[in-house]
Amino acid sequence: MSTVHIPFLQTGTLAVGGRLLDDAERSVQSQADRPSSLTRGHRACQGCAEALAARWVMDTAVEAADGRLVVANATGCLEVFSTLYPESAWKPPWIHSLFANAAAVATGIASSLHAQGRDDVRVLAQGGDGGTVDIGLAAVSGMFERNDDVLYVCYDNQGYMNTGVQRSSATPPSARTATTPAVGRQPGAPQGTGKSMVKIAMAHEIPYVASATVADLRDLEAKVRTAMSIHGARYLHVLVPCPLGWGSSSSESISLSRAAVQSGIFPVVEARAGELTDVQRIRERMDVEAYLRPQARFAHLFKPGGEDALNRWRALAEANIRRYDLLGGRP
Amino acid sequence: MTQIRIHGRGGQGVVTAAEMLARAGFLAGHEVQAIPSFGSERTGAPVVAYCRFADVPLRTREPVLEPDVVLVQDPTLLGPAQPFAGVRPGGLVIVNTTEDAPWVREHAGDGEVDATVVTVPATRISLDTVGLPKPSAAMLGAYAGRADHVTLAAVQQVFRDRFPGRVGEANATAAAVAYAHVRGEPDPRIVPSAEVSHA
Amino acid sequence: MREVLEGSQAVARTVARCRPGVVCAYPISPQTHIVEALSVMARTGELRDCEYVNVESEFSAMSVSIGASAAGSRAYTATASQGLLYMAEAVYNAAGMGLPIVMTVANRAVGAPINIWNDHSDAMAMRDSGWLQLYAADNQEAADLHVIAFAAAEELGIPAMVCMDGFVLTHATDVLELATQEQIDGFLPPYSPTQVLDIDRPTTIGTMAGPESFTETKYLQHLRFLDAADVVEAWSDRFTEAFGREAGGLAVRYDPDTLDRDRSAPPAGAEDLVVVAMGSVIGTLQEAIAPMRAEGLPVRLVGISAYRPFPREALKAALGESRHIVVIDRALELGSGGVLTGCVGRALAGTGSRIHSVVAGLGGRPILEGSLRDVIARALAGEQRGLEFLDLKTGGVPVPPVGATEVAR
Numbered sequence: 001m002s003t004v005h006i007p008f009l010q011t012g013t014l015a016v017g018g019r020l021l022d023d024a025e026r027s028v029q030s031q032a033d034r035p036s037s038l039t040r041g042h043r044a045c046q047g048c049a050e051a052l053a054a055r056w057v058m059d060t061a062v063e064a065a066d067g068r069l070v071v072a073n074a075t076g077c078l079e080v081f082s083t084l085y086p087e088s089a090w091k092p093p094w095i096h097s098l099f100a101n102a103a104a105v106a107t108g109i110a111s112s113l114h115a116q117g118r119d120d121v122r123v124l125a126q127g128g129d130g131g132t133v134d135i136g137l138a139a140v141s142g143m144f145e146r147n148d149d150v151l152y153v154c155y156d157n158q159g160y161m162n163t164g165v166q167r168s169s170a171t172p173p174s175a176r177t178a179t180t181p182a183v184g185r186q187p188g189a190p191q192g193t194g195k196s197m198v199k200i201a202m203a204h205e206i207p208y209v210a211s212a213t214v215a216d217l218r219d220l221e222a223k224v225r226t227a228m229s230i231h232g233a234r235y236l237h238v239l240v241p242c243p244l245g246w247g248s249s250s251s252e253s254i255s256l257s258r259a260a261v262q263s264g265i266f267p268v269v270e271a272r273a274g275e276l277t278d279v280q281r282i283r284e285r286m287d288v289e290a291y292l293r294p295q296a297r298f299a300h301l302f303k304p305g306g307e308d309a310l311n312r313w314r315a316l317a318e319a320n321i322r323r324y325d326l327l328g329g330r331p
Numbered sequence: 332m333t334q335i336r337i338h339g340r341g342g343q344g345v346v347t348a349a350e351m352l353a354r355a356g357f358l359a360g361h362e363v364q365a366i367p368s369f370g371s372e373r374t375g376a377p378v379v380a381y382c383r384f385a386d387v388p389l390r391t392r393e394p395v396l397e398p399d400v401v402l403v404q405d406p407t408l409l410g411p412a413q414p415f416a417g418v419r420p421g422g423l424v425i426v427n428t429t430e431d432a433p434w435v436r437e438h439a440g441d442g443e444v445d446a447t448v449v450t451v452p453a454t455r456i457s458l459d460t461v462g463l464p465k466p467s468a469a470m471l472g473a474y475a476g477r478a479d480h481v482t483l484a485a486v487q488q489v490f491r492d493r494f495p496g497r498v499g500e501a502n503a504t505a506a507a508v509a510y511a512h513v514r515g516e517p518d519p520r521i522v523p524s525a526e527v528s529h530a
Numbered sequence: 531m532r533e534v535l536e537g538s539q540a541v542a543r544t545v546a547r548c549r550p551g552v553v554c555a556y557p558i559s560p561q562t563h564i565v566e567a568l569s570v571m572a573r574t575g576e577l578r579d580c581e582y583v584n585v586e587s588e589f590s591a592m593s594v595s596i597g598a599s600a601a602g603s604r605a606y607t608a609t610a611s612q613g614l615l616y617m618a619e620a621v622y623n624a625a626g627m628g629l630p631i632v633m634t635v636a637n638r639a640v641g642a643p644i645n646i647w648n649d650h651s652d653a654m655a656m657r658d659s660g661w662l663q664l665y666a667a668d669n670q671e672a673a674d675l676h677v678i679a680f681a682a683a684e685e686l687g688i689p690a691m692v693c694m695d696g697f698v699l700t701h702a703t704d705v706l707e708l709a710t711q712e713q714i715d716g717f718l719p720p721y722s723p724t725q726v727l728d729i730d731r732p733t734t735i736g737t738m739a740g741p742e743s744f745t746e747t748k749y750l751q752h753l754r755f756l757d758a759a760d761v762v763e764a765w766s767d768r769f770t771e772a773f774g775r776e777a778g779g780l781a782v783r784y785d786p787d788t789l790d791r792d793r794s795a796p797p798a799g800a801e802d803l804v805v806v807a808m809g810s811v812i813g814t815l816q817e818a819i820a821p822m823r824a825e826g827l828p829v830r831l832v833g834i835s836a837y838r839p840f841p842r843e844a845l846k847a848a849l850g851e852s853r854h855i856v857v858i859d860r861a862l863e864l865g866s867g868g869v870l871t872g873c874v875g876r877a878l879a880g881t882g883s884r885i886h887s888v889v890a891g892l893g894g895r896p897i898l899e900g901s902l903r904d905v906i907a908r909a910l911a912g913e914q915r916g917l918e919f920l921d922l923k924t925g926g927v928p929v930p931p932v933g934a935t936e937v938a939r
Contacts, residue, residue: 112552
């Protein structure tokens with residue numbers, strides 16, 4: 001199933017009420033018998049976009065798999081806030097092994113299920129940017145390269161938030177973290193560093209790669225559904241604002257995600273077998289400032305001396321807009 | 332107990348030779364053991380392997396220090412590998428070369444050792460029969476020709492088992508040619524035409 | 531049927547007959563021949579209903595095994611040396627989660643300096659990882675131990691390493707008798723895991739345990755490990771009854787005169803010097819000690835088969851009245867002595883035993899019968915020091931002989 005195109009734009013967003021749609025088109029979350037895979041009682045922070053994204057991803061995947069889903073989780077916030085012994089907030093069968101090995105554990109599960117003739121049971125692996133882009137990259141790449149039947153979801157909050165907000169290789173330039181403090185001649189994370197996991201995944205030419213945000217949960221849901229309709233290695237990269245790490249208000253996680261997309265900073269794309277197949281166009285272009293200013297980690301950009309770095313952000317957005325044609329030919 | 336040391340170079344099948352010799356020895360009714368002395372897997376590097384035959388199960392894991400038999404699969408190793416080192420008095424040294432025994436003693440730098448030196452052009456025989464410079468079968472055939480621990484039939488059998496079909500047959504022929512060579516018998520490939528039909 | 535087989539082939543065939551559901555490995559010398567053989571069997575169909583997974587690292591090999599075991603499959607892998615250390619984090623993790631994975635460790639030295647040859651440094655670095663560690667004295671036992679390992683690991687919910695000396699056993703060819711498919715099917719119970727990622731009965735595996743529960747978790751793991759000695763011994767006894775040959779066990783006894791393995795051999799006496807060792811050096815010791823016994827020298831041999839759990843009681847029983855021990859150790863605790871020696875010493879604390887540590891065979895140095903006899907004779911004469919490096923060349927690092935892989939000393 002592809003994206004549900006909804007003509008009602010009365011709120012200025014795509015967040016139209018499910019009650020206006022046919023049952024079949026409604027969000028999984030709007031249903032009374034939704035799976036609630038990540039259920040109440042977990043210990044996520046206020047405004048945690050990772051918890052929100054994980055719930056939508058998991059519920060959609062559980063529904064798409066007809067309830068037959070097994071999950072492997074990397075060490076990180078998501079694991080820590082959901083499974084403090086003797087409690088668990090997960091309804092599906094779920095395993096946490098280590099920080100760097102979620103993709104390989106998922107391969108093991110998929111191999112075991114295949115050997116048992118249980119190809120009806122689907123496997124999902126998930127982790128944060130640290131467990132995916134940094135320490136777990138080798139295992140993720142190995143899983144991609146073998147085209148193992150696993151959907152891997154990275155919840156990217158752009159740093160090691162679980163350990164107190166240190167820099168990861170997904171931390172953007174200029175961002176203040178505990179290990180890239182906003183002091184010195186080039187405050188915050190160094191310029192020109194960080195890597196695009198979406199491009200890395202595409203380079204493996206796996207069947208499906210997509211990015212999404214919590215600003216458009218129907219889009220996230222649709223991408224999970226698309227991914228679940230395909231076998232082989234699949235990758236979904238979700239931007240998840242972290243109020244603690246980003247220094248933003250817990251009420252701003254959705255609006256920051258929207259600003260990241262509408263400013264061109266975070267391209268929302270789909271790719272199949274290494275080829276870009278769909279791009280979410282910018283509907284109402286925003287300046288990068290709309291994304292950066294609400295975040296305390298970028299506060300130094302708006303003080304004297306921050307102009308250069310701010311201009312580099314604008315250049316980054318422009319480059320993304322050009323590369324992915326985010327304006328669709330519009331000026 | 333009979334102890335054998337095999338010298339050769341990576342790619343010549345030294346380790347395989349030790350294993351095949353052990354298999355042939357087992358067919359001949361011995362308890363056997365083959366121990367490769369491995370390095371990194373590099374073609375051309377000197378390699379040593381050992382083999383033991385005994386009437387009781389073999390327990391020791393030490394390398395062969397005092398061999399009864401030494402097989403040298405590559406004559407360029409005569410100097411550096413010291414193939415005569417530790418050879419038991421009255422031992423047997425078989426060298427793959429087109430030269431003769433005095434040449435071997437001279438190049439091994441150990442001319443006084445009390446051992447019988449036998450030469451066999453195993454590489455040439457292998458090229459003629461197998462088509463590859465893999466002298467193992469010929470070397471083991473030569474061994475069978477000069478010692479009673481293994482029989483030619485057993486040597487041929489293990490190569491036929493390992494490489495079923497044409498390759499195994501070619502190796503069996505190589506063994507037979509080398510066997511005849513070291514015994515001063517006629518080359519078995521040169522036979523009266525009447526016998527070829529049922530060969 | 532007795533047949534001539536390379537140790538690695540024997541292990542691979544026996545593992546295949548244990549019917550693993552997932553085999554996953556990353557190549558490293560000297561483990562390669564084992565996993566190559568299994569990959570061939572997976573392709574030819576000899577290994578049925580099994581997924582063979584080639585991965586990008588040992589860390590992933592163990593991680594795939596963790597996932598497979600948790601999903602309900604009998605999981606197997608093999609590694610050595612740097613590979614074992616590279617997967618170390620996952621090795622501990624598998625034990626903590628109680629997943630009965632079986633892993634062959636083709637024992638090899640740990641660098642630097644890089645060295646591909648045999649000693650026990652690799653497995654010893656994992657001695658407190660919570661895995662069973664069963665050591666093979668020869669290739670027959672290496673093959674047989676895998677059957678016992680699967681059985682004991684699965685009964686206990688504890689993963690098991692089968693340790694076999696790299697090259698010395700893995701690449702050596704011996705006359706062996708493999709357990710047949712029918713025999714193993716009749717011996718090894720089907721895999722019935724206690725915790726599975728089951729969609730019908732969902733469970734959460736691998737939660738975080740805080741200070742309020744971590745100690746208790748470890749205490750329970752400790753108690754389970756104490757059970758392990760009885761379970762390993764029971765499966766070894768069952769193996770002996772079913773197959774008519776000894777394999778595994780805890781502390782291994784040898785006939786005083788023939789030096790053949792014999793579980794009914796008497797304990798050592800007060801006058802005896804006992805040599806304690808582990809792994810393939812046992813065979814060399816059998817040959818080294820037999821002639822000393824024939825001369826009337828009071829020397830006995832005791833082997834350690836289960837290094838983890840360490841068989842304190844079985845060792846003490848085998849040592850009997852003897853208070854004079856020489857431990858042949860293939861791993862070094864820097865600044866202290868042999869690793870096995872330390873365990874023997876702790877087991878014998880308070881007994882007033884004299885214990886000599888002989889560190890031998892590091893990085894593939896051949897262990898010679900003559901050198902062993904020499905060190906034993908000196909111990910008998912009271913001339914041996916507390917710690918000795920067998921055949922140590924003094925005067926710095928020696929220059930290797932021209933050309934060849936080193937043959938002798």
